[in-house]
Amino acid sequence: MEPQVRVHQTVESVADLASEWQVLHDDAGDVNPFSGPDWAVTWLEHFADDRRAPFVLSVRYGDRLVGVLPLYRQSAARVIDVLQPVGTGSPWIGPYELPAMTADPARGRAVARAVVAELCARPDDWDWSSVIFGSAAPWLEPEWLPNWEFTVVPRRTIATVTLDLAGGHDIYSGRRNLKESFRRARNRLTRDLGTDGWSTRRVLDEDEIGAAFDRLVRLHGSRADVQDGRPVHANVLADDRVQRYLREVVTRMSRRGAVSVYELLIADEVVAGQLMLHTSTATYSSVSGATDAAWPYSAITYLQSLAVADAQQAGHRQLCLSAGPNQAKLRWTDRVDLTPEFGIIGPRRRSRMLSVAATARGTVTSFVAARRAHRAEVMERRK
Template sequence: MTAPFTCRMITDAAELAALAPEWWELWRTSPAATPFQSPAWLLPWWNNLADGEACVLAIRTGKRLVGLAPLYCERRAQGRLVRLMGFPVTDYQDFLIAPTLEGPALAVLRSHLTDADFWDVLELAELPPNASALRMPAPGGYGERTANASACPVLGLPDVFDGPPRVIPARTRRALRTARNRAERRGSLQILAADRNSVLESFEILVALHRQRWNSRGEPGVLADSRVRQFHRDALPALMDAGLLRLYVLQIAGHAAAAYYGLVHRNQAYGYLTGFDPAYAYESPSVILLGFVLDEASREATREYHFLRGREPYKYGWGARDCWNKCRVFHRSKASCHDIARRD
């Protein structure tokens, strides 16, 4: 017989960090979990990028952790805005819920949120289509607004690896062969996979390449913020230890021409960040590296490759199709929803 469910709020950073072993266990069993809900991602986020107060809801049956809503609260002049941890560097957000217990766990969470007095607007953004948070009943007495959030193009991969994925359009396969031929004329190609000893060095190469690429366009890029860079430096070793990280550097004639930062969990791969040296633009090193990544993903029996947020044309050139995240916003009044949840 299942013990009664309880819901407790965690507000202390040390207590949140101490939850990590149970958090990992829940994450490993949660059907909808992505690397973005793991302690390896969210604890470094909290230490480096949090702009508010923790209000993490831990659901238990007996002593067992069966649900986790990693929330935090921003206090604004118009009221208290509560969001899922990870904003804005996280592409997929969600609760963690133990399998077979989703219904009762979400009911307990909904009841707690209905009675709680720590929020005026609750914004559950960037929820992928299979997110548990999409199935939580609305807290009683609150209005709700639901809308599409970001498009996250996804490429389906074949069940069996038999060479480069045939799902890639012929035009892109030709472009990939052309890029390799051009690069090989310039010098030998080598793709280096980061390990525990080289992960931070490889990340610094990515930072430099990303900066070069975006500076050439007169833009700073997403790694311009020192807090974001430190967040990744803290997250990468833990992601590596958990087997979730894929970090590669492509060298042409011994020079770093492109770098790739991605994640893998179960049979899903996620392309998070890339960078390349504009001096090698003619050789299209990012195309070469992404072709390699998709080959490796197929070898690992990956079923889907997620290009993550953004509708950049190159993603569709690889055969990806739009998959839309959702956003649910609960509020006391329409006015407070508009005023409090508005991005600065």
């Protein structure tokens, strides 16, 4: 049976796919929360317009949905038409870390090949296309291109730090310093505040998640402020559009029990929070925040340790500490998963030239962003 590919080019059509898409995501055991419909459909509902049109590819075998690749077409000055993963571009959604295809794992390569064939059958619709296959397929194989006039190039690699929870082994084996930091956090809290002076909680209930998210936004902003001479930590929710978008995503996920907010309280005041996203098989660490009062207690690390314990209890096979390996995350594990993004450049000479120019500009932008990120990491360690 040959796969049938459909391109959804309206927000309504993509929204109609959401329920079936979520079932596919759950049944596939996809560990990536961003490859499901909650993030992509909500993004299109918030940000699709005349310049950013849905271009979501669904793949079926008979009546059965086996894959979804969420893209959108961005037009710039009526000169360039680019297909790129939903969630990328402007506005920048920092927490939307790994937009990718989801697919039946038994048919991942076939689904990836089918969407590449469909894209290449529509060369007049785009100049180049960026695709992320995630766990569905390890690579975009050049043999999938219909002829030599198309070109495939690796665009970038997204690195995520992942804690392996499968197998029942001691996940903290050989990481005495990390375990000691958990113990120290508890002891300091009890010593300074007394047994009844502090507590933690996990907010899961749909009716409570909105208020918890609002508290997290304030805590995240507080973490980003200059306090007592400390340098600024990036505020990924400074843009009101991003904040509204993320709030709706969290609300949607809460209806399926797929999101948690862990909080540390001193007396009755919430002083630290950590957002965790859940799939049927994994947990993903997202946005966090803390006040000055929480810093002496390694509050975020301690809340993450509680999330790890809950993920183990739920039978999840991994907990992702988010994209961008750094010293703090690599204290937990040495495992870094790499997800490639590929560019397919169309056959027209104009498309090739525009792609080369955009790549050069992107290289400069990436360099500047990397410098800023490195500076932020160094300053964070000096706190």
